[in-house]
Amino acid sequence: MENIAIVGVAQTPFKGRMRDKTCYDLVYEVTRDALDDAGMGIEDIDNVITVSNDFLDGRTISSMAVGEAAGAHDKNVSTVEGDGTFGAFYGAMRTLGGLGTTLVVAHGKGSEGDMRFVTNAMFDPVFQRHLGIESISSAALQANVYMDRYGLTEEEFARVSVKNHQNGRKNPFAHLALDIDVDDVMESGMLADPIKRLDCSPVSDGAAAIVIAGEGFVPKAKTTPVWIRGVAHCADAFFLGDRDLARSPALRNAADRAFEMAAITDPLKEIDLVELYDAFSYMEPLWLEGMGFCGAGEGCGLLKDGVTAMGGALPVNPSGGVLSAHALLAAGLARIVEAVLQLRGEAGDRQVAGARTALAHGVNGPCGQSHCVWIISRDR
């Protein structure tokens, strides 16, 4: 793979209902900010990828509402419908494929819809949808299978929520940065066993953007480049019953291919931090296992041993993760943004000291059916 880098990043503060901003406003602002970050003008952007979803926006051709805001006027532009990490991957392929610099921008206004209906619509209309299954109840099924398989406890998952919300307190962009402890999570009210309110991510409004450029362009940007060393994605079967929900072979496949592209042979040692898609607390240990950072069932142990805490050998979600801010499709792109800030040394109070290589991760589909893994680094 040719050398390409992320030369600009931006994210909006993630909040609950933003009454004063439309999706267009969010996309425009974050685009402007990403350009300012890189020291570029819109004329330096050769092509644009927007990321949006018609159900979330309540708009057919949801990309139509934001293309202009993303500076796509009179440019080559396309739209990925899926998490921002997938959109960013298409953006990377466009830069590699000769289209020059690529701006990727993802937005989400969760406040403008009812997530239960939106996520219910992910499920098969004939066999599943009329059972009322949606993201929280399906996640609860996965959490149940995972806990049962390895004898895990709700408290172990609660600790993830505590860690990430506490981490979020140092992140000025986070939506829900809470000073909570395990008891707070355990008493937060059961939605579907074992998922309680504080095991869930919030529903946020916000946007994120990155600018990808080839090696030749990099010196023109004013930032320290963060090189894209490996990217891969992979999808498991669709029907929940076709899958073993306690394992993540699609994630394993994507992670292995990304590590191989990045020439990483000992991930635990060579990766300095992870920003992963923890839409629910149980997902953090499950995805860490899927990525190969530990054996099956050992994900919670990584937190217990302090490995994934701030200051540990592999801090996970120093930003507070998706548990602290979930602007839907922007959440995966925000993981990339956070990882880039870390690697540049610009992460302020949440900085992981000496970070040089990071893993950023996003998810599509119910119960993490499809995963996209990014390996980015200060080293070329």
Place this chain on the structure above:
Amino acid sequence: MPRNVAIVGTGQTDHKSHRPDVNGREMIYEAVTRALRDCDLTIKDVDAVVIGNMDHFESINYVDTWSVEGSSGFMKPIMKVTTGGTTGTSVAIAAYYHVASGLFDRVLAIGWEKNSESDTTAAIVTCSDPVWDRSSYSGAIPSLATEATAYMEQYGAVQEDAARVAVRDRTHALNNPHAHLRKPITLEEVMASPMLAYPIKLLDVCPRTDGACAVLFAEDGAARKLASRPAWVKSCAVRHTFSWFGDSTDYDKGLVSLQRASREAYDKAGITRPSEQFDVAELYLPYTYAGLKWIEDLGFCGPGEGPRFVADGHTDMGGTIPVNPSGGVISTNCIGATALLRVAEASIQIMGKGGARQVPGARLALATGFGGCFWSDVMILSADRP
């Protein structure tokens, strides 16, 4: 350096107004198996999948993950690209970049739609801004009708001029075993068909179709092994410029997105005299007046000359530049697939697999996509390896 990329195989369903025998993912499976058979591959050989449709026509959220069983996406990289009517060409362009990037060698592009599962107008009306556009200027027909009346006023074109486009496309469809509408029509029948919104009559406009299309893109070495005459992607370009319909209405300028996208694609491919250099064109013409106007925007003829160009037979089979040997959008419109079908049909011409609809000796083909707020996509395919 981006790699050379070619189309080596295509598959499509036999398009119909209703496909009650299959659900969406099963219909996709049909197109994919036909594409794999066309280039003698199995799903093991497919490195990645790109899929597209317009969500609200079937109300399926996250079609990439829902479809994996039928789209060959199981344990593969799959992503969804969607840009309204231009979805099919956006999907083709995405598959192209998957391969051009150097990261994947053989990539499947899939477009599909089960239009019979929804009320098209209800599903499409939400593309308009809810505050500014939706109550006054919504649905597919009004904006096109406005464009048509402006054109007629500007150049003195009449309804019969446009009707000829429908007769041509529907006649061409008789050679295409996959086309949805395969009954010939006459000029008189078009003129007598019910008026929807002046000057667009029922037979001036495309149908709603259930159908799917799959196209396999491959890198240089693989392409030369898989097809005796691969359809090399010479260039592609898009312009999806506007968000609000009011911004796109300087009709005196023509279809600006198509002018700009085609200029970029032409420049990259060395096209200066399109109607002479192209052997065949598969154009996304959702209604007949587009067949007069947009060929001017593409530079086939001068401003206002569209009606004469069509009436003189230049766009018929055997003419200077046969347009829509497949029957075009007016004969088949499964929206998420429609623009991809233009690319597929153009590649079929280059690969020499067109059967009764083959333009003899076709070596350079133009495919376009249209949709959204007067957006345009352009892809140029060639028998000559770049």
Place this chain on the structure above:
Amino acid sequence: MTGWLDDTAALTLKGRIAVPYTWWVGETGSRFLIALRDEGKILGNRCAACGTVYVPPRKNCGRCFEDVTEWVELGTEGVVTGHTVVRAAFPMQPAEPPFAYALIRLDGADVDFLHIVRKDLDRLRNGMRVRARFREERTGHILDIEDFEVLDG
């Protein structure tokens, strides 16, 4: 700068669009629903290439990418492999909480079937056997199965 928002009432433009859908079930799914309706039976099918018995039945196997043609009558009983007791209400739900979603390995199937359990929620554990209860009046719908009940012993 946005303090004024708190003191300002929003001018609301109300609209409502009906977007009706009619999904084609397809021949394969139809056969499954018709068996539910007319015979109170649960059908699956088997991929000849990999031997996987699917329920609901599939027109093709996603793994092998081959047509699936061999039909199998499954048991109406099975083993719970995963479940969750739902506490929060949502209009699309077929029951009022508390009720449970369950993934059930029906006798004869190789994949789990998603459905609901309405009773004995406190006793519900993975590994338990459950049995489908069919509605009296059936229409060819996933809820022709009223729910799955926990079996004693």
